[in-house]
Amino acid sequence: ITLDGTDVTGLKPSGLVRNGVVQCPEGRKLFPEMSVLKNLMLGAYVHRRNKAEIKKTLEEILALFPILDEKKDQSAGSLSGGQQQMVAIGRAMMGRPKVLLLDEPSLGLAPLVVKQMFETIKGINEQGTTVLLAEQNAFAALKIAHRAYVIENGRLVMEGDKDAMLGNEAIRKAYIGA
Known part of the structure; x- marks a missing residue:
């Protein structure tokens, strides 16, 4: 696996970050007992020597x-579910990602949240961060996606741009509920 010409296959998590x-x-x-700020700062750990950049990112x-x-x-731990998700995404963004992997960011959140x-995820992408989103809420994900992949039982069964996926009757019935 390469990222910007660098082989990242087999790297430890810190190397990937x-x-x-x-x-x-x-x-x-x-870490529910730790403050929001400390949770956020954990995301910057691999960049800890660059204090000015950490401050700017924060x-x-x-x-x-x-x-x-x-x-x-x-x-x-005292925050609402939506606020906790903000902390989780913020912590990830503190690592200054080129590629942000989001796993079920809407899980357990109210519809408005x-x-x-x-x-917010769309805005992160528009500011230049590539986002790979794994999400059960297919309709919400497709509204902000450029490209979509349908994986069933660990196998890729369909792929396409968002318009093709939203217009696919089988996708709509199986994943969107139309």
């Missing part, structure tokens, strides 16, 4: 999710 591949896991995986994350600035000293989350 240094090379620009960062994951935001399903279920958030926050300011960008807090601008992206202003509620986190208000709650930065609270324990991450899901809409806001997907708008």
Whole structure:
């Protein structure tokens, strides 16, 4: 597997992050007793020597999710599910990814929060970060996707651009509920 001409096959997680591949896991995986700020800072660990860049990135994350600035000293476990997802995505963005891997970011969130989350994900992509999104909410994912892949039982069964996928009757019936 190569990223920008660099072979990243078999790298340790820290090596992947240094090379620009960062994951935001399903279920958030926050440290609930630690503050929001400390959870965010963990995402910058591999870049810890570059204090100025960390400060700049943190300011960008807090601008992206202003509620986190208000709650930065609270324990991450005290936040709502949507706010915890913001912390999880913010922590991943602290790693300054070229490729952001998002695993089920809408899991357990209220519909309005899901809409806001997907708008934020779209914005992250529009600012130049490639986003690979694994998501059960096919309709929400397809609304912001450029390209989609349908995987069933570990096998790729269909792929195409978002318009082709949204217009595919089998996809609509199986995954969107039309």
